[in-house]
Amino acid sequence: MSNSHTADSLTQRLKHSQRFWASDAGKKLSEVQRACLGPVIEARTGGHSLEMTMGPSLLNLSSVPHVIEWVPSRAYARQASSLICPPSELALPDGCLDICLIHHWLEHVPDAEKTLQEAARLTADHGILVIFGFNPVGLSNLTRRLLPGRHSFPRNDTKTHSERAHWHGTSQLTQWLESVDFTVERVDYCGFYGPLFCSAKKSRCRETWEAWGRRLNVPLGESYMIQAKRQQPQAPAQRVQFGVNPAAATHSLGVARGSNRLAADRRQQHLANQSTVDHNEEPKR
Missing domain, CATH: 1.20.5 (Single alpha-helices involved in coiled-coils or other helix-helix interfaces)
Known part of the structure; x- marks a missing residue:
């Protein structure tokens, strides 16, 4: 995997995206994403979890003792036990994960639907699948269209194919999850700010927009978080014939x-x- 063309392409995209997550805008978005994720996973316990993240680690908020990180190449491995394999062929057994987190990778992998199916395959019946992505109808995306060139990343309108990010809406991901018998329990939005409304120096304005957006869960945030679980089959039941006196x-x-x-x-x-x-x-x- 580390020497393949796909690995080289994903490594370049990871390198390019980390410039954004190291910037002030990326750090602020990471903070609000951690605030969304914290209540979901902090009380969950179990054996194993998988993290596929573009930015800093988010699963250190949970109590799951064993966190496995996926990376496209050995150069970005932060652990000795990092998982290095194609994202559409994750080398783990079925139903082994209590938490599976995909952080903005579905926007960059060559086959996002197959990668999502793999993540669903690994998630246990009692586990949870969490997906972070950029919102195509968010305020920040609207700002980038009105003020082109102000942000180099994230963007999905670049002409360079190696840097292009394909943003997926929540409805598209919901359809993919339903095809593998997963149901979306909740969608949370975060990142309710933009240069048209609040400048980077007006922290109080940004906090106010974020508080109201999170409280009302308006689908205009820069990022969304999807919580999904496997659909539990109902126990088979045989109808009783009430013909007895x-x-x-x-x-x-x-x-x-x-x-x-x-x-x-x-x-x-x-x-x-x-x-x-x-x-x-x-x-x-």
Whole structure:
């Protein structure tokens, strides 16, 4: 994987994106994303979790003891046990993860749907799949279109294919998740600010916009967070045929299987005995 063309392309995209996450705008967005993610995973416990992140680590907020990081090449591995493999062929067994986090990688991988299917395959029945992505209809994206050139990243309108990011809407990801029997439990939006409304120096203005946007969960934030879980199949149930007469119950606890036929047989036997008694009875004089 580390020497393949796909690995080289993803490594270049990771290198390019880290310029944004190291900037002031990237750090502020990472902070609000951590605020969204914290209540979701801080109380979760278990054995293993996987993190595919473009920016700094976010799973250090959870109590899961074993965090596996995925990277496209060895050059960006921060752990001795980092997972280096194609994103569409993750080398882990089925249902082994309590938390699976994809942080903005679906915008850069060559086959986002296949990567999402792999992440769903690894998530346990009781686990949770968390996806972060840039919102195509967010205020920041609107600002970039009105004021081109103010931000070099993230953007999805660059002419260079190696730097192009394909932003996916929440409806598209919901359809992909439904195809693998996952259901979206909640979508949270964060990053409610933009140069048209608040400059970088007006921290109070940015905090006010962020507080109101998070409270109302308006779908105009710069980023979204999707929480998804596997659909739990319902236990098979067989419909009961209520054709039994309760008065004919022959069991102390109620009507048992075959009690209806047994009651009918007893009624026929009783009628036959009654007929025999009537025939043998001498006529009265």
